Amino acid sequence: xxxxxxxxxxxxxxxxxxxxxxxxxxLKLTSVIKLAxxxxxxxxxxxxxxxxxxAASQVTRYPDGGCFILRSALAKFLKVQENQLIFGNGSxxxxxxxxxxxxxxxxxxxxxxxxxxxxxxxxxxxxxxxHDVPLKNFCYDLPAMKAKLSKxxxxxxxxxxxxxxxxxxxxxxxxxxxxxxxxDTLVFFDEAYFEYVNAKDYPxxxxxxxxxxxxxxxxxxxxxxxxxxxxxxxxxxxxxxIDILNRLREPFNVNSLxxxxxxxALADQPYYRRLAKDIEAQRRYxxxxxxxLGFKYEDSFTNFILIxxxxxxxxxxxxxxxxVIIRDMTGWxxxxxxxxxxxxxxxxxxxxxSLEEL
Amino acid sequence: xxxxxxxxxxxxxxxxxxxxxxxxxxLKLTSVIKLAxxxxxxxxxxxxxxxxxxAASQVTRYPDGGCFILRSALAKFLKVQENQLIFGNGSxxxxxxxxxxxxxxxxxxxxxxxxxxxxxxxxxxxxxxxHDVPLKNFCYDLPAMKAKLSKxxxxxxxxxxxxxxxxxxxxxxxxxxxxxxxxDTLVFFDEAYFEYVNAKDYPxxxxxxxxxxxxxxxxxxxxxxxxxxxxxxxxxxxxxxIDILNRLREPFNVNSLxxxxxxxALADQPYYRRLAKDIEAQRRYxxxxxxxLGFKYEDSFTNFILIxxxxxxxxxxxxxxxxVIIRDMTGWxxxxxxxxxxxxxxxxxxxxxSLEEL
Numbered sequence: 273x274x275x276x277x278x279x280x281x282x283x284x285x286x287x288x289x290x291x292x293x294x295x296x297x298x299l300k301l302t303s304v305i306k307l308a309x310x311x312x313x314x315x316x317x318x319x320x321x322x323x324x325x326x327a328a329s330q331v332t333r334y335p336d337g338g339c340f341i342l343r344s345a346l347a348k349f350l351k352v353q354e355n356q357l358i359f360g361n362g363s364x365x366x367x368x369x370x371x372x373x374x375x376x377x378x379x380x381x382x383x384x385x386x387x388x389x390x391x392x393x394x395x396x397x398x399x400x401x402x403h404d405v406p407l408k409n410f411c412y413d414l415p416a417m418k419a420k421l422s423k424x425x426x427x428x429x430x431x432x433x434x435x436x437x438x439x440x441x442x443x444x445x446x447x448x449x450x451x452x453x454x455x456d457t458l459v460f461f462d463e464a465y466f467e468y469v470n471a472k473d474y475p476x477x478x479x480x481x482x483x484x485x486x487x488x489x490x491x492x493x494x495x496x497x498x499x500x501x502x503x504x505x506x507x508x509x510x511x512x513x514i515d516i517l518n519r520l521r522e523p524f525n526v527n528s529l530x531x532x533x534x535x536x537a538l539a540d541q542p543y544y545r546r547l548a549k550d551i552e553a554q555r556r557y558x559x560x561x562x563x564x565l566g567f568k569y570e571d572s573f574t575n576f577i578l579i580x581x582x583x584x585x586x587x588x589x590x591x592x593x594x595x596v597i598i599r600d601m602t603g604w605x606x607x608x609x610x611x612x613x614x615x616x617x618x619x620x621x622x623x624x625x626s627l628e629e630l
Numbered sequence: 631x632x633x634x635x636x637x638x639x640x641x642x643x644x645x646x647x648x649x650x651x652x653x654x655x656x657l658k659l660t661s662v663i664k665l666a667x668x669x670x671x672x673x674x675x676x677x678x679x680x681x682x683x684x685a686a687s688q689v690t691r692y693p694d695g696g697c698f699i700l701r702s703a704l705a706k707f708l709k710v711q712e713n714q715l716i717f718g719n720g721s722x723x724x725x726x727x728x729x730x731x732x733x734x735x736x737x738x739x740x741x742x743x744x745x746x747x748x749x750x751x752x753x754x755x756x757x758x759x760x761h762d763v764p765l766k767n768f769c770y771d772l773p774a775m776k777a778k779l780s781k782x783x784x785x786x787x788x789x790x791x792x793x794x795x796x797x798x799x800x801x802x803x804x805x806x807x808x809x810x811x812x813x814d815t816l817v818f819f820d821e822a823y824f825e826y827v828n829a830k831d832y833p834x835x836x837x838x839x840x841x842x843x844x845x846x847x848x849x850x851x852x853x854x855x856x857x858x859x860x861x862x863x864x865x866x867x868x869x870x871x872i873d874i875l876n877r878l879r880e881p882f883n884v885n886s887l888x889x890x891x892x893x894x895a896l897a898d899q900p901y902y903r904r905l906a907k908d909i910e911a912q913r914r915y916x917x918x919x920x921x922x923l924g925f926k927y928e929d930s931f932t933n934f935i936l937i938x939x940x941x942x943x944x945x946x947x948x949x950x951x952x953x954v955i956i957r958d959m960t961g962w963x964x965x966x967x968x969x970x971x972x973x974x975x976x977x978x979x980x981x982x983x984s985l986e987e988l
Contacts, residue, residue, distance in 0.1 A: 273816060273844055275874050276734035276756075276784065286881040291694045312690045324686040324887075328679050331859035331891065332670045334852070336649045361719050361861075364880050372755075376634035390880075397730075397878055398634075426634065458631060486631055494692070501689035501886035503719075516633050520755055522722050522748075523644040528859035529682075529887055533689065 277377075283396050286389055287603070295597055304595040305619045310435070310465075310576045312498030313615040314550070317543045320499070323536035327529050335528035342531045345538050346506065352478060355511040358518060359526045363464055363492040363505025368394045369517045370488060370507070371427065374458050375400045379426040384412050386436060386604040388462065391429040400426075410437040410570050410578070414445055418452045428453065431462045432477075433469060436601060436611045438572025446475035450484045458513075461489045464505070465574040467496035468548060474573075478508060485510040493530070495575065496544055497537040504530035551575050554614045561624045576613045584610050587630060594626040635735075641754050644747055645961070653955055662953040663977045668793070668823075668934045670856030671973040672908070675901045678857070681894035685887050693886035700889045703896050704864065710836060713869040716876060717884045721822055721850040721863025726752045727875045728846060728865070729785065732816050733758045737784040742770050744794060744962040746820065749787040758784075768795040768928050768936070772803055776810045786811065789820045790835075791827060794959060794969045796930025804833035808842045816871075819847045822863075823932040825854035826906060832931075836866060843868040851888070853933065854902055855895040862888035909933050912972045919982045934971045942968050945988060952984040 275281060292304050307313075316324075339359045347354040360366035367390055375381060377399035383391045385404040395402050403420040405413055417428065430449075433440040441449070446461075453459055461477050481487045492505035504526055507517065537544070558577060562569050568580040581587045584607055588600035601609040612623060633639060650662050665671075674682075697717045705712040718724035725748055733739060735757035741749045743762040753760050761778040763771055775786065788807075791798040799807070804819075811817055819835050839845045850863035862884055865875065895902070916935060920927050926938040939945045942965055946958035959967040970981060 273732065273814065273871055275731050276737065280731065280874060280877055283877045285877050294698060306691070309692050311692065314690070316687055316689055321686050324689070325683050328682040329674055331674055331682070332672070332856035333664070334667050334669065334858045335861070340652060362880070362882060364882070368880060373633050373638065374631065379634065456631065498690035500692045503693070503882060503885045513631055516631070516638060519638055519641045519643050522720070522726060524720060524722070524861060527861045527885055527888065530885065
């Protein structure tokens with residue numbers, strides 16, 4: 273059996289961070305903390321947990337393929353129309369749908385490097401020609417990205433804030449970029465970490481979308497809302513773009529417990545506001561501890577920090593032995609950086625202590 | 631924004647059965663039963679429910695992208711190697727992955743008509759040329775399907791048992807068909823209703839796969855195991871085919887509660903054996919009641935029955951007003967058939983009573 277396209281055999285699957293259970297098994301450790309996948313380190317909101325338990329009796333039935341209740345709640349919350357929303361099995365599914373919809377074989381896609389790996393994997397699967405544009409001081413090099421725009425450019429990915437840099441392009445930069453892009457090119461703002469950003473010049477892309485209908489945004493319940501395990505994210509775009517994506521979507525792509533949990537999470541804003549403040553405080557703690565230890569790091573607007581080390585693979589292996597899982601950035605082309613997700617106060621202390629011991 | 635392929639705009643999205651909540655809202659009914667989506671009508675197994683509740687505290691973490699625990703349990707249960715399995719967000723995702731992997735634009739796909747609509751939708755999305763082969767007395771017309779085989783045939787779908795007919799191709803037919811097919815053509819056995827079949831001549835496709843590595847099988851936890859709402863199905867094939875599909879899979883496509891629930895379901899075989907027997911008994915009850923009322927129906931090896939009526943749309947609308955949701959087969963090219971999922975004893979009684987009243 274040969275695949276339809278020979279390039280499929282060249283696609284390297286995404287390598288996820290190791291689950292805690294697997295690390296415990298492998299290293300025979302009893303206490304392991306995971307600061308590798310930018311997860312929310314706090315317990316599930318009690319209201320969300322109650323919604324999951326309540327919905328557990330309904331799993332024999334197919335989910336609502338239209339996400340009726342969640343759609344209505346989210347449209348109100350975001351002040352958009354219901355037909356401007358599409359839900360995905362994680363926002364990565366919405367990324368894949370957008371590529372499938374708008375990028376054909378040989379079409380061009382512009383991606384910053386390094387950035388979230390799924391942009392590249394999804395584009396490769398579509399057979400796209402990828403223009404990688406290196407970051408400049410860990411920020412998007414927008415002039416260089418503009419220089420790559422052509423008639424064949426079908427999609428530009430902007431992780432905002434981006435992963436692994438933790439930085440964002442601001443309102444003026446976003447607007448200037450949209451002006452330079454053809455209305456036939458989709459500009460895809462991945463705002464997975466949106467809820468963690470506390471900055472006045474962060475762009476209001478939903479407002480910008482009214483002026484530029486070729487702008488699309490994704491957000492997720494996996495990060496601040498802590499529903500990574502349940503897989504639910506969403507896209508916001510013009511009704512025309514959403515209609516096209518819906519034709520490619522599997523009818524029951526979002527499970528019913530994810531829908532119930534997301535509705536409960538949206539309604540529990542006070543819990544998440546406290547949590548985002550805690551993460552901010554913990555980020556300051558990590559900054560000052562890293563400074564004390566003499567480490568250079570990148571200022572971040574998210575729940576993770578890129579930290580410069582002598583040899584990322586060695587540091588990652590050393591921390592792993594101490595039961596601390598972080599992300600070695602070697603595979604992303606940054607052999608002297610690790611990416612550390614911000615954990616709870618005690619997790620962060622353990623990380624700093626382990627780093628000091630190394 | 632124009633889609634990459636103009637044919638995307640011609641794809642009609644799958645129209646799912648209406649959720650009970652929506653029907654209640656629309657018709658202002660308090661009691662509604664749904665016999666439309668071939669779901670398991672019984673309560674969730676208490677062990678499965680407990681596994682979901684236990685795993686609910688873990689949803690902040692990404693799921694295990696490799697489905698380590700479930701993979702190990704299922705490989706043992708099926709007596710296959712772990713690398714012969716791929717898990718999907720429902721088995722429909724595995725169908726989509728197989729099409730994406732092996733069918734390019736202009737390649738040919740053979741599908742019985744009518745059959746499960748996702749085969750056609752997934753093939754259209756891939757830009758395939760589809761050969762529809764009409765059923766003959768509601769059975770697969772295998773000689774006609776063989777006659778459509780060509781060098782460009784990349785995939786043949788065999789729903790076994792098929793939806794909506796409820797019938798299967800037997801061991802001899804399956805083997806004869808495999809002999810006629812080129813080793814470059816994937817023969818895809820969709821065995822979503824496998825667990826309901828009680829027939830000696832039902833083919834052992836896992837055995838047949840050893841002889842014909844171009845045979846692939848999907849099964850699901852959505853039907854007998856009653857996890858439709860959680861979205862989990864799986865494919866079984868050669869390690870080579872699984873490796874190709876894995877390259878196209880999103881890394882966290884199966885949520886963690888689905889994994890936990892599926893492990894618990896597999897371990898709770900006595901519960902499901904009882905349940906499958908109940909469905910068989912209820913099928914006999916429906917057969918005899920339909921005979922008494924003078925209805926013609928198709929013998930089924932699944933948890934649904936195709937029933938001939940004068941006008942399916944009228945009957946479906948009439949039943950809906952009485953709070954009974956069934957499937958009108960008009961959209962499948964069968965304007966004088968309805969498809970009714972086998973419910974609990976009281977649900978089936980209500981259906982028969984409502985049908986009689988009409």
